[in-house]
Amino acid sequence: MTPLSNSLADADIANVLHPNTNMRQHERTGPLVIDRGEGIRVYDNTGKEYIEGLAGLWSVAVGFSEPRLAEAAHRQMLKLPYYHTFSSKSHEPSIRLAEKLVEMTPPNISRAFFTSSGSEANDTIVKMVWYMNNALGRPNKKKFLSRIKGYHGITVASGSLTGLPTNHRDFDLPAIPVHHLTCPHFYRFGAPGEDEAAFTARLLAELETVIATEGADTIAAFIGEPLMAAGGVMPPPVGYWEGVERICRAHDILIVSDEVICGFGRLGTPFGCQKYGFTPDIMTLSKQITSSYMPLAAVLFSDPIYQAIADNSEKIGMFGHGYTASGHPVATAVALENLAIIEERDLMGNAARLEAQFQAGLQAFADHPLVGEARGAGLIGAVELVADKATRKPFDKLGRAGALASTIGHEEGLIFRAIGDQLALCPPLIVTPEDITEIMTRMGRTLDRLT
Numbered sequence: 001m002t003p004l005s006n007s008l009a010d011a012d013i014a015n016v017l018h019p020n021t022n023m024r025q026h027e028r029t030g031p032l033v034i035d036r037g038e039g040i041r042v043y044d045n046t047g048k049e050y051i052e053g054l055a056g057l058w059s060v061a062v063g064f065s066e067p068r069l070a071e072a073a074h075r076q077m078l079k080l081p082y083y084h085t086f087s088s089k090s091h092e093p094s095i096r097l098a099e100k101l102v103e104m105t106p107p108n109i110s111r112a113f114f115t116s117s118g119s120e121a122n123d124t125i126v127k128m129v130w131y132m133n134n135a136l137g138r139p140n141k142k143k144f145l146s147r148i149k150g151y152h153g154i155t156v157a158s159g160s161l162t163g164l165p166t167n168h169r170d171f172d173l174p175a176i177p178v179h180h181l182t183c184p185h186f187y188r189f190g191a192p193g194e195d196e197a198a199f200t201a202r203l204l205a206e207l208e209t210v211i212a213t214e215g216a217d218t219i220a221a222f223i224g225e226p227l228m229a230a231g232g233v234m235p236p237p238v239g240y241w242e243g244v245e246r247i248c249r250a251h252d253i254l255i256v257s258d259e260v261i262c263g264f265g266r267l268g269t270p271f272g273c274q275k276y277g278f279t280p281d282i283m284t285l286s287k288q289i290t291s292s293y294m295p296l297a298a299v300l301f302s303d304p305i306y307q308a309i310a311d312n313s314e315k316i317g318m319f320g321h322g323y324t325a326s327g328h329p330v331a332t333a334v335a336l337e338n339l340a341i342i343e344e345r346d347l348m349g350n351a352a353r354l355e356a357q358f359q360a361g362l363q364a365f366a367d368h369p370l371v372g373e374a375r376g377a378g379l380i381g382a383v384e385l386v387a388d389k390a391t392r393k394p395f396d397k398l399g400r401a402g403a404l405a406s407t408i409g410h411e412e413g414l415i416f417r418a419i420g421d422q423l424a425l426c427p428p429l430i431v432t433p434e435d436i437t438e439i440m441t442r443m444g445r446t447l448d449r450l451t
């Protein structure tokens, strides 16, 4: 046996392949080893404190030290640590969570299917929609519409829906029939001289054209994040979602709202679709569902979809899809406790109440010489760094302003996410007004040191 390395960093470099990481760079710089968490803060293994300005990966709603979630997991582990949900087996936490999610989501949503990650949930959606359309005798209605810079996961199907080059390149994706529409981000994709209303109209005209060209009878569903998050935090232009909904309804195209980040109050409404006023047929939920204390995701969907799937399962023998951990009892028990805490402490209301302060804090950076745009909604936002404010010229990719900003941010005690040169913030929903002031102070110091 190889002896264990005497330093955690060395052991990491020697043994781990990290997700979404430049591994050669990682070998040179090593990991940031996080050791413990408390409220909105985490501490590394040298004891240094950081405000977790991204709530981990956009996900730790209740903060990093909630004992009630640990106790809920402990209780469930002692009672029934594992059981599955195949072939009509069931257990109370998964039943109660499905019931709770159906109650929380819009009235047309009537069923839940559980997975362990957002990627698996979106993979499940692709398969459910294909299965449904085969069952309904429309075998050609299989294509998905998605958006450039959308993020829907990294498995073969969900990674195909994702519209980010780094998640496709050299993985041979997309590998399912998907058409990526223009990214609905006015600052970067608006044409010269175009106002926001004209931009929305152009995007909707593009959607109509694609449907006409491909044929509505070949397009199964439109998938989108209410506010595009992991691609750079881009709120949609005014009127966008209303238009998408109108066009999809006219052509019998299902709408999938990927709420993995926007769900459970992030935008100040329970779900992102409510912020932007559209009603999806299918929703993807994850992350804040357990505050990421346990891996869990859910697909929520409407009754007509359920009826088609149920009929076909009888006709061909089963709905032949599911995971060993679908509805895992410990994960679903933790989710129930987490959702109870979110309700008791009115954390969705907290996001709504603090939206103005948080967004004003970001807007205050709009005048900074390095910032092209400050943007967001609810308790999520970003500043986009530019090499030239007037021309909006991005930094040369090799300049890696975002990566440098992350390093300085760590020194200043703030963790945010650099997406290229976009610095994203998405703090835990438990933040206070004082915490937001401190986050913006640390972000300001980081930007000043970059200049």
Ligand code: PLP
Pocket: 116, 117, 118, 119, 120, 122, 151, 152, 153, 154, 225, 229, 230, 258, 259, 260, 261, 284, 286
């Ligand atoms: N969908 C959205 C909108 C996401 O933001 C993410 C992850 O960030 C996913 C899907 C994929 O979730 P996971 O990383 O749990 O597979």
